[in-house]
Amino acid sequence: MKVLSVLLLTAAATGGQSFHIGKCSKPAVQEDFNVTQYMGTWYEIEKLPAVFERGICNQATYSLQPDGTVKVHNVELLPNGNINSIEGVAKVKDPSQPAVLSVSFFKGVPDAPYWVLSTDYQSYALVYSCSDYFGLLNIDFAWILARTRALTEDVISQLHEKLTAAGVNVNRLTVSNQTACDMVYGLRHDLQR
Numbered sequence: 001m002k003v004l005s006v007l008l009l010t011a012a013a014t015g016g017q018s019f020h021i022g023k024c025s026k027p028a029v030q031e032d033f034n035v036t037q038y039m040g041t042w043y044e045i046e047k048l049p050a051v052f053e054r055g056i057c058n059q060a061t062y063s064l065q066p067d068g069t070v071k072v073h074n075v076e077l078l079p080n081g082n083i084n085s086i087e088g089v090a091k092v093k094d095p096s097q098p099a100v101l102s103v104s105f106f107k108g109v110p111d112a113p114y115w116v117l118s119t120d121y122q123s124y125a126l127v128y129s130c131s132d133y134f135g136l137l138n139i140d141f142a143w144i145l146a147r148t149r150a151l152t153e154d155v156i157s158q159l160h161e162k163l164t165a166a167g168v169n170v171n172r173l174t175v176s177n178q179t180a181c182d183m184v185y186g187l188r189h190d191l192q193r
């Protein structure tokens with residue numbers, strides 16, 4: 001785990017990842033979060049740069065499992081035309097905080113926080129993830145997600161305000177490319193599941 005942390009930090013240093021001095025902020029999350037209504041596919045509209053995402057047309061599909069955990073299926077299109085797909089599991093640790101999830105993609109690797117700061121379930125979602133390292137540094141991630149491959153400027157600026165309130169510099173956000181994705185994915189068989 002130490003090794004992973006070091007790897008992450010190294011990757012962070014080289015990949016333009018945002019790590020900061022000090023501890024993570026603890027922003028308010030979506031009240032009365034209903035995980036059932038959150039299930040299904042979300043498209044990435046904007047994000048803080050993340051070294052583990054290299055493609056375009058990023059999307060996530062969540063499905064509730066019988067044991068109450070959430071299956072996570074992330075898909076992106078790589079520059080070489082291949083589809084990169086990864087599966088993980090998200091769970092709520094404290095039932096009194098249903099919007100505070102943690103997600104894990106690899107066995108033996110520490111969970112990453114997945115906080116739903118705001119969602120209306122039908123159009124937009126704002127997700128924040130921040131991890132403390134050695135009590136000295138933190139790395140944060142944020143994603144603006146939508147049920148369609150675009151969001152109105154109005155909604156985006158409201159979500160920017162929420163991120164600003166959470167201490168995130170929204171100038172660091174990058175716009176995700178969701179151009180012609182349905183067409184490209186439609187041509188691929190490996191996605192039809």
Ligand SMILES: *[C@@H]1O[C@H](CO)[C@@H](O)[C@H](O)[C@H]1NC(C)=O
Pocket residue numbers: 034035036037
């Ligand atoms: C969550 O949403 C589902 C689907 O709309 C609904 O059946 C369920 O009652 C909701 N749960 C709570 C605690 O409101």
Ligand SMILES: *[C@@H]1O[C@H](CO)[C@@H](O)[C@H](O)[C@H]1NC(C)=O
Pocket residue numbers: 056177178179180
């Ligand atoms: C988005 O990706 C497409 C390829 O799917 C490319 O043609 C287009 O130039 C990209 N747009 C931006 C803004 O990078």
